[in-house]
Amino acid sequence: MGGYTLIENASLANRNTLRVDARATLLAEIRDATKLPELLDFPAVRNGRLLVLGEGSNVLFTEDFEGTVLAMATRGVQVESDGDSARIAVAAGERWDDFVRWTLGQGFAGLENLILIPGTVGAAPIQNIGAYGCEVAEFVESVEAWDTRARCVVKLDQATCAFAYRDSLFKREPGRYIITAVRFRLPRSRALRTDYAGIEEQLARMGVDHPAPFHVAEAVVHLRTSKLPDPAVIGNAGSFFKNPIVNAALAAQLKQDHPELPAWPQPDGSVKLSAAWLIETAGFKGVREGDAGISNRHALVLVNHGKASGPQLWALAQRVIVGVHAVFGVQLEPEPLVIGAR
Structure with missing residues (x-):
């Protein structure tokens, strides 16, 4: 069919970076966006659930997807x-x-x-x-x-x-x-943002005194590769937990109890906290349950060491959420879309 392909009972193992071996009733890969109305009018697509998937780097499947997974393969x-x-x-x-x-x-x-x-x-x-x-x-x-x-x-x-x-x-x-x-x-030109999370220090290590955008990009690449595991090497979806935003009173109390807690005031008076610090301090960095784990390089990253199932990965993520709340009274939320979570 012009502009798209359809596969029944399709494996999604290679279409999500956590490498969960889930399946979809129908996988539609579309190369021509003008064909979307035609594709969506197929009865099997029109009458069922629909999930749009890019590279699968922001999704956790805890069950098979009963419906159509639509993969965008358009270019230009x-x-x-x-x-x-x-x-x-x-x-x-x-x-x-x-x-x-x-x-x-x-x-x-x-x-x-x-x-x-x-x-x-x-x-x-x-x-x-x-x-x-x-x-x-x-x-x-x-x-x-x-x-x-x-x-x-x-x-x-x-x-x-x-x-x-x-x-x-x-x-x-x-x-x-x-x-x-x-x-x-x-x-073509703008003020560079170098005042965040070690960029200035990395630029100094690179010997760059007057950075251009490509210097900042190089610094970020250094920082990301030193902290975050490569999905091509070990299954992960990048940062799995959002940095929580709390009210000023709770943030003040937590800073009093933990002066080293990274915190960023927000324009509306709330305060964003470092989820990575909370998770690591609560003792979850590097934790492993079977093949499901929290990276020992970065506490925000949920990893699949081999053949962890979606439910196993989600169970560990929930354990982290419950544990952080018990210690700090802060509710973490997952960043990826969790398919099948109840």
């Missing part, structure tokens, strides 16, 4: 330059890290702190991906999507996307929008 980048900046439209199926490296090669600034994040461009706005003090929302001009409710293509501007910390309209209305392209506005 279009640039409209207007001097000091450019509007760049990118197909949803493009790899995020490849796109970031392309922008740096073209002399654009802004995405350097977000290098080496796994996943696709289409998935980036859903989670409002962020790292090292930056979030993708700052650079998203608009998102093109198929609205499954209105059954038409819609263009949603940045405000309509309702971005927040690891959140967006797309997470709040799951299943409604299938992102087909993202339009970014990137400058």
Whole structure:
């Protein structure tokens, strides 16, 4: 069939970075976004559950998916330059890290702190991906999507996307929008964000006194590879837990009891805490139950040492959540989508 392929009873083991051996009733891989309406009108697709999957770097399957998994495999980048900046439209199926490296090669600034994040461009706005003090929302001009409710293509501007910390309209209305392209506005020059999580120290180690965006990207690559396990080597979904945001009173009490706790005041008066510190201090860094574990390199990362099942990985994640709450009174939340969680 032109523009897409369909596979029944498909394995998803190679389509999620935690390497969970789940299956889907139907796997649809789409290469032409204009074929989406035709694909979605198939009775087997139209009458069942639908899950859109990029590289599977932000999902944990705790059971088989009874429905259609839609994998976006669209490609393409279009640039409209207007001097000091450019509007760049990118197909949803493009790899995020490849796109970031392309922008740096073209002399654009802004995405350097977000290098080496796994996943696709289409998935980036859903989670409002962020790292090292930056979030993708700052650079998203608009998102093109198929609205499954209105059954038409819609263009949603940045405000309509309702971005927040690891959140967006797309997470709040799951299943409604299938992102087909993202339009970014990137400058040629901007103030670099180097004041977060060791970037300045890494630049100093590199001997860089006057950094350009590609220097910051190189520093972030050094930091990420030194702390985070490679999904190609050991199954993981990157940071599994969100940094919790608590009220000022609880944060003040925790800082009084634990002065070394990293904390970042937010504009609304709340305070973001380091989930990694909480997990490590509660004693979970490096913990292993069978093949399910918490990385000994970074306490935020849930890892599959071999053949851990989805339920085994989720059970360990829940144990961490309960343990951190018991010690600190702080409720952690998973960052990935957990399929089948009750």
